[in-house]
Amino acid sequence: MFRASTTETCTKVLYLRFYYTPLISIQEDVHFEYPIRLSSQQIRLLKLNHGREDTIHFSLHTRTLNNLPEYIALSYTWGNPDDTVSALCNGKTLNITRNLQDALWQLRESQETLIRRSIPRKGFTGPLYFWIDAVCINQNDTKEKNSQVKMMWDIYSRACLVVAWLGRQNQDSKSGLDLLHKVAMVAEYDMNTRDSSLKGLQDTRIPSFTAMGEFGLPNFCVKKWNPLFHILTQSWFTRVWIIQELVASKACVFLYGSDTIDASTLLRVGHAFDKNKFLSSLRNLDQNKHQAVNIASLASLKWTENKPDLLELLWSTHLFQATNPRDRVFALLNMAYDLDSQDISSLVDYRLHPHEVLKKTARLVIHKKMLEALPYAQACGDLYSLPSWAANWTASDYSYIPLIRSLPMAQPQDPVEGAKQLLRIEENDVLVLEAKVFDFIRKLVELPQAHVYDQRLTDMKQDPWLTHKTMNTKADDTRNLLRFHQDCWAEIRKMNHYPTGEDLPSLYWRAYFLDDKLELPDEMGHLFSENLGIMEVDMKILNQLSQLPTIYPWDRFHIIPSLVSITTWSLTKAIWKTTFPPNYIERISRLFLSIFVTFLVGLCIKNLSKILIINRTLRHARRSLQFLNKNLETLTTAHNKLTGRNFCITDAGHVGWVSRFAKEGDGVCVFRGSPTPFVIRRVGLCHNGTYRLRGDCYIHGLMGENLFMEAKAAKESVKLV
Numbered sequence: 001m002f003r004a005s006t007t008e009t010c011t012k013v014l015y016l017r018f019y020y021t022p023l024i025s026i027q028e029d030v031h032f033e034y035p036i037r038l039s040s041q042q043i044r045l046l047k048l049n050h051g052r053e054d055t056i057h058f059s060l061h062t063r064t065l066n067n068l069p070e071y072i073a074l075s076y077t078w079g080n081p082d083d084t085v086s087a088l089c090n091g092k093t094l095n096i097t098r099n100l101q102d103a104l105w106q107l108r109e110s111q112e113t114l115i116r117r118s119i120p121r122k123g124f125t126g127p128l129y130f131w132i133d134a135v136c137i138n139q140n141d142t143k144e145k146n147s148q149v150k151m152m153w154d155i156y157s158r159a160c161l162v163v164a165w166l167g168r169q170n171q172d173s174k175s176g177l178d179l180l181h182k183v184a185m186v187a188e189y190d191m192n193t194r195d196s197s198l199k200g201l202q203d204t205r206i207p208s209f210t211a212m213g214e215f216g217l218p219n220f221c222v223k224k225w226n227p228l229f230h231i232l233t234q235s236w237f238t239r240v241w242i243i244q245e246l247v248a249s250k251a252c253v254f255l256y257g258s259d260t261i262d263a264s265t266l267l268r269v270g271h272a273f274d275k276n277k278f279l280s281s282l283r284n285l286d287q288n289k290h291q292a293v294n295i296a297s298l299a300s301l302k303w304t305e306n307k308p309d310l311l312e313l314l315w316s317t318h319l320f321q322a323t324n325p326r327d328r329v330f331a332l333l334n335m336a337y338d339l340d341s342q343d344i345s346s347l348v349d350y351r352l353h354p355h356e357v358l359k360k361t362a363r364l365v366i367h368k369k370m371l372e373a374l375p376y377a378q379a380c381g382d383l384y385s386l387p388s389w390a391a392n393w394t395a396s397d398y399s400y401i402p403l404i405r406s407l408p409m410a411q412p413q414d415p416v417e418g419a420k421q422l423l424r425i426e427e428n429d430v431l432v433l434e435a436k437v438f439d440f441i442r443k444l445v446e447l448p449q450a451h452v453y454d455q456r457l458t459d460m461k462q463d464p465w466l467t468h469k470t471m472n473t474k475a476d477d478t479r480n481l482l483r484f485h486q487d488c489w490a491e492i493r494k495m496n497h498y499p500t501g502e503d504l505p506s507l508y509w510r511a512y513f514l515d516d517k518l519e520l521p522d523e524m525g526h527l528f529s530e531n532l533g534i535m536e537v538d539m540k541i542l543n544q545l546s547q548l549p550t551i552y553p554w555d556r557f558h559i560i561p562s563l564v565s566i567t568t569w570s571l572t573k574a575i576w577k578t579t580f581p582p583n584y585i586e587r588i589s590r591l592f593l594s595i596f597v598t599f600l601v602g603l604c605i606k607n608l609s610k611i612l613i614i615n616r617t618l619r620h621a622r623r624s625l626q627f628l629n630k631n632l633e634t635l636t637t638a639h640n641k642l643t644g645r646n647f648c649i650t651d652a653g654h655v656g657w658v659s660r661f662a663k664e665g666d667g668v669c670v671f672r673g674s675p676t677p678f679v680i681r682r683v684g685l686c687h688n689g690t691y692r693l694r695g696d697c698y699i700h701g702l703m704g705e706n707l708f709m710e711a712k713a714a715k716e717s718v719k720l721v
Contacts, residue, residue: 176227270295400644
């Protein structure tokens with residue numbers, strides 16, 4: 001009979017001690033019920049057992065905050081709530097989502113690795129506990145949820161390790177992970193110390209990838225970069241709760257299938273995609289862009305010394321999502337430096353309707369920030385069931401950027417004496433302010449919005465037909481923008497003079513840059529006029545080109561779609577915030593040779609007129625490029641500020657920019673203490689001083705801290721509903 005050695009027997013005993021627990025009665029046909037509600041100082045911890053076959057088997061144990069064993073906190077997404085599987089909790093059936101089951105499977109297999117990472121000291125004999133919100137909190141007990149959410153920061157900050165579960169791997173995961181580490185090495189900066197400041201992050205020089213091969217990275221090709229995009233677009237990066245879970249953690253590791261990734265590695269990559277000009281062109285696919293920005297936001301919040309207030313947190317995390325809309329607010333409360341425990345307790349209540357949560361949040365933010373809160377009220381969209389002064393933080397994206405974030409002159413001045421008496425919230429959610437309504441909107445010119453383009457279509461070698469189609473759409477956008485400028489200029493030319501005394505060309509470009517004090521070269525106005533002329537000629541040529549057959553039999557170099565592409569890129573690079581394809585300069589060089597070859601062939605088939613059109617297009621495209629290259633950064637910055645706004649002219653002859661929610665006939669007012677005007681709309685037929693807020697606005701020549709005193713109108717009490 002075989003007998004194991006003493007050493008082997010001891011090893012097996014230790015192995016069994018770690019992975020197994022005493023048997024408990026298994027009742028798979030009985031559903032698990034939470035025994036008692038947790039107190040304000042208690043949490044439940046989960047202990048994974050080996051289980052039978054693929055069934056997840058664990059037990060729950062109640063502990064107090066002042067007597068916690070070593071545990072790991074899991075950060076993950078719940079996944080599809082309707083896609084559930086059965087697990088065994090204390091021997092009874094408990095339904096969990098499939099994504100959580102996948103995470104628990106991998107945690108069970110990776111326990112030894114995680115212990116080595118999180119508990120380096122010798123002598124740990126287990127068992128290892130986990131904290132997982134879906135299981136450790138009774139999700140059907142609202143009072144318990146309210147209590148546990150208030151403790152979330154303590155739970156994640158006390159954990160020896162936070163494990164972020166990204167999901168299962170696919171067949172391309174290995175190449176994606178390899179590329180992830182290469183990008184992280186290229187974009188490396190010091191993120192290993194918690195003392196690193198946000199300023200240090202911004203000052204770090206990340207190389208510009210004008211030649212990808214120089215850094216060991218593949219050239220632009222969707223097939224080569226898609227495995228990395230697949231990692232960066234996992235749903236974990238969109239979840240609002242992950243911010244607190246990551247920021248509060250002592251140490252964090254990402255678990256992607258069976259592979260682990262250091263948090264600093266992944267955050268470096270996200271920051272590089274957000275800040276590096278060339279990498280930004282690779283994430284122009286809409287969803288990839290948002291995920292990369294999310295990761296960069298995590299980096300700044302994790303390592304910044306200056307902790308943000310609630311208003312800043314709500315705005316800077318607007319791309320993050322929550323299954324429960326209340327969590328868009330609740331998930332951020334513990335990170336806001338301007339909130340105390342009483343503020344948090346007054347807000348966290350899952351019994352409230354989401355709109356009630358938003359109203360309570362608006363009241364709290366206005367109490368803390370006063371007039372600074374108003375520019376954000378409509379920036380996240382207009383939800384009519386909310387008061388117009390309450391921001392809809394549950395919106396998936398912003399409608400426009402508040403001027404307070406982009407213009408120095410829009411920063412609020414020191415609070416006026418007795419500000420709380422000038423701004424008060426009355427019953428029925430009425431916000432009362434002292435204001436002057438000094439003008440009305442006479443004319444609006446709508447700023448056209450660009451389409452979202454698939455960056456894959458810019459590789460003309462792969463599919464010139466699709467590229468040509470995309471470039472024609474870009475040409476349509478450019479024509480719309482040209483028409484917009486022409487309409488604005490036509491309105492301005494009707495003026496005999498402007499109240500500030502500026503000449504009309506200077507007025508136009510200064511208003512375009514939202515700055516009446518901006519000092520730019522004298523030729524800026526002429527450059528604008530010249531570029532409008534160039535664009536007008538180019539549009540005529542593009543119209544002619546679009547009437548030609550897309551691909552000629554003799555056009556083996558795909559010259560026609562290439563020219564349409566290059567001309568349109570040259571016109572839209574700054575305007576639509578796009579980036580030239582990586583091989584742009586090389587393509588232009590090849591074109592001159594191709595033009596010569598095509599010219600000879602064209603003569604033989606009597607296409608001289610078409611060749612002349614092509615040459616003329618190249619000549620005008622070069623002139624457009626010269627203008628754009630000289631003013632690219634300034635133009636791009638200006639356009640970013642104008643997103644979601646329309647050009648306006650008022651009854652008093654002022655020009656400016658208002659939110660897309662404004663209409664002709666709306667009033668323009670200034671609230672006492674605000675350096676920025678606002679658009680308001682009268683409610684009802686009778687004038688009783690009741691309005692709805694339509695957003696902040698830029699009125700050229702009427703901005704700054706003395707605006708309330710300078711506005712020529714009588715003071716009145718304005719009621720915002």
